[in-house]
Amino acid sequence: MRTVNAGIVTDAVAGLFKEANxxxxxxxxxxxxxxxxxxxxxxxxxxxxxxIENASIAAEEKIPLCQDCGTAVVFLEIGQDVHIDGGYLYxxxxxxxxxxxxxxxxxxxxVERPFSDRKNTGDNTPAVIHTYIVPGDKLKITVLPKGxxxxxxxxxxxxxxxxxxxxxxxxxxxxxxxAWSNPCPPVIVGVGIGGTAEKAVAMAKHALTRKxxxxxxxxxxxxxxxxxxxxxxxxxxxxxxxGGRITALAVHMETFPxxxxxxxxxxxxxxxxxxxxxxxx
Amino acid sequence: MTKKIALPLTxxxxxxxxxxxxxxxxxxxYVARDAAHRRMVESLDKGETLPFDVKGQTIYYMGxxxxxxxxxxxxxxxxxxxxxxxxxxxxxxxxxxxxxxxxVRSLEVKEALxxxxxxxxxxxxxxxxxxxxxxxxxxxxxxxxxxPEAVLKLEVKDFPATVINxxxxxxxxxxxxxxxxLA
Numbered sequence: 001m002r003t004v005n006a007g008i009v010t011d012a013v014a015g016l017f018k019e020a021n022x023x024x025x026x027x028x029x030x031x032x033x034x035x036x037x038x039x040x041x042x043x044x045x046x047x048x049x050x051x052i053e054n055a056s057i058a059a060e061e062k063i064p065l066c067q068d069c070g071t072a073v074v075f076l077e078i079g080q081d082v083h084i085d086g087g088y089l090y091x092x093x094x095x096x097x098x099x100x101x102x103x104x105x106x107x108x109x110x111v112e113r114p115f116s117d118r119k120n121t122g123d124n125t126p127a128v129i130h131t132y133i134v135p136g137d138k139l140k141i142t143v144l145p146k147g148x149x150x151x152x153x154x155x156x157x158x159x160x161x162x163x164x165x166x167x168x169x170x171x172x173x174x175x176x177x178x179a180w181s182n183p184c185p186p187v188i189v190g191v192g193i194g195g196t197a198e199k200a201v202a203m204a205k206h207a208l209t210r211k212x213x214x215x216x217x218x219x220x221x222x223x224x225x226x227x228x229x230x231x232x233x234x235x236x237x238x239x240x241x242x243g244g245r246i247t248a249l250a251v252h253m254e255t256f257p258x259x260x261x262x263x264x265x266x267x268x269x270x271x272x273x274x275x276x277x278x279x280x281x
Numbered sequence: 282m283t284k285k286i287a288l289p290l291t292x293x294x295x296x297x298x299x300x301x302x303x304x305x306x307x308x309x310x311y312v313a314r315d316a317a318h319r320r321m322v323e324s325l326d327k328g329e330t331l332p333f334d335v336k337g338q339t340i341y342y343m344g345x346x347x348x349x350x351x352x353x354x355x356x357x358x359x360x361x362x363x364x365x366x367x368x369x370x371x372x373x374x375x376x377x378x379x380x381x382x383x384x385v386r387s388l389e390v391k392e393a394l395x396x397x398x399x400x401x402x403x404x405x406x407x408x409x410x411x412x413x414x415x416x417x418x419x420x421x422x423x424x425x426x427x428x429p430e431a432v433l434k435l436e437v438k439d440f441p442a443t444v445i446n447x448x449x450x451x452x453x454x455x456x457x458x459x460x461x462x463l464a
Contacts, residue, residue: 041461043443043453046303050405050441058356058410067346067356067409105355107346107429120428149361149384149406181454182361182384184406236462240383240405242301242443243457273407 002079002137004281006087009141012279013096013127016143017072018104020275021064024055027212028249028274035186035239035246044244048186051239051272066273069106070145072097072127075209079136090129093141098123109148130202142209142278150187150271153179156201159263165224168193168265173231175267176248181241184271186249188212189232191225192266195256200266203254208270209278213250225251239272249274285439289337290378290400298400298444300451305439310341310381312433314360317424318368325375332423332432335372339379344429345419346409354419354435356409359383362401366390373397381442385454394446401446403453415440 024032029052036048058065074093084092101108101124108124111117134140155175159167172191179187192203215222229251238244249272258264286294288308298304311333313321321331342362346355362382369380370393378399383406386394394401404412415437423432445453 041457043301043303043457046443047405050408050411054405054408054411057414061410063349063352063410063413064346064356065410066407067344067358068360069346069356105347105349107344107355147407152361180385180458181403182363184383231464234463236458236460236464238457238461240403240443241385241454241457242403243453243459243461245461271407 001081001083003083003085004139006084006089006092008281009089009092010096010099012141012281013074013093013143014099016141016277016279017097017100017145020143020145020277021069021104021106022062023059024065024273024275029055031212031249032272035249039239039244039246041238041242041244043242044239044246047239047242064106065275066147067107068109068147068149069101070147071110071151072124073144073146074127074129075142075206076129076131077134077140078131079138080133081137082139093127093129094125097125097127139281140278141281142276144209144276147271147273150183150269153183153269155267156197157265158197159265161261161263163263167263169228169231171265172228172267176232177235179269180237183269184273185237185241186239186246186272188270188274189228189248189251190268190270191251191253193253193255194258195264197264199256200264203256204266204268207252207254208268209276210252212274216253221253221255225253288339290339295378295398295400295448298447300444300447300453300456302444304402304442304444306442307438310339310435310437310440312341312343312435314342314344314430315364316427316430317432318365320424322368322371325371336376337378339381340377341435342380342382354413354416357413357416358409359404359406362386369393373399386446391446391452395448395450398448400444400448402442403445404442412440
């Protein structure tokens, strides 16, 4: 048994959210620069130039890459031999979010009672926390500030098993096509296939935490990612929807076995400002 | 290629703008999101005067991040325009001439743009740090109780934008996609 103090978790979460909001990860920046080289559309190239320049201004001035500093999504992979002391783990995470958004001049976008009052909670809490118990004695924290424009384009389809691979491809490509210019393309397409309805949706979101463009370790899944990316980039939406070749930087897919009657497919789009950071404690 | 334009937009500016044009705007922009739009439309429906005269003006759909010490404003990129679609035709009737946001507008808005001779432009979403550099002044001019959604008056210099919908029915989102579609 290894002990991790809740205060350490708070510090880590606060630091990760600030860093994620100011500095685009190197992998994402490299993918955007590659997209800039490959894009044929002049308007698309101009949009990519602005996005790349924006990243260097944000990092240099320590101001958020995007004014939408997101819902604070946090993934916790907790080793089963880890004990958290000095407070409740989720409270520690939320304290980290509170601190990052206050000290970091990040926009607080969470509202209470979304169906009625919609009153701002004032500190961007609560975080949306996903917890996984894993072997070992480490605690891995991944933060993903998720912007509203892209999140609002998420989709879930409970397909018939007979629709098969083609059904999956069509569902994902259609989701990107219908989202059009709204999710701030070039996007990263998160896909979850299998499990149950909520499992598929959770996998689609978790898939976005992968290093951009890194293929699935499963060969068949990796081939499907590649095929869907190819199809998505034939849609013509292009950077910011101005028309062009690069509508998506990558497709990341996670899968899980499903019931004999089911083929759940979920899509979660990540805008080009793909801000995620992780640390292992 | 890039046109420099002084705000407010003139009739002639509007006639000359075509979907796909890239522009640099200088002058006054008003900032409003859905909550402020709802209030403005409610005021108009009650026959009240608006907190600022929209006639001839351009509204930027944006909710900035807080200004760090020593800065005029935080990150200041566009938000999704579709959320304003329900209110836009009413403001166009009141004389609004330009809007800046991101993402496709409803058919109703596109028709109203032609009818009222107004334009819809997009700024690059997720480029809020870059755009903040073009803002020289920012003040709250209405609905301060809305906090980050209050109406702001900005003074901008060379604010970069792209014309999406012009008065001739041109639509960059539709045309761009058509041009590069291989499916």
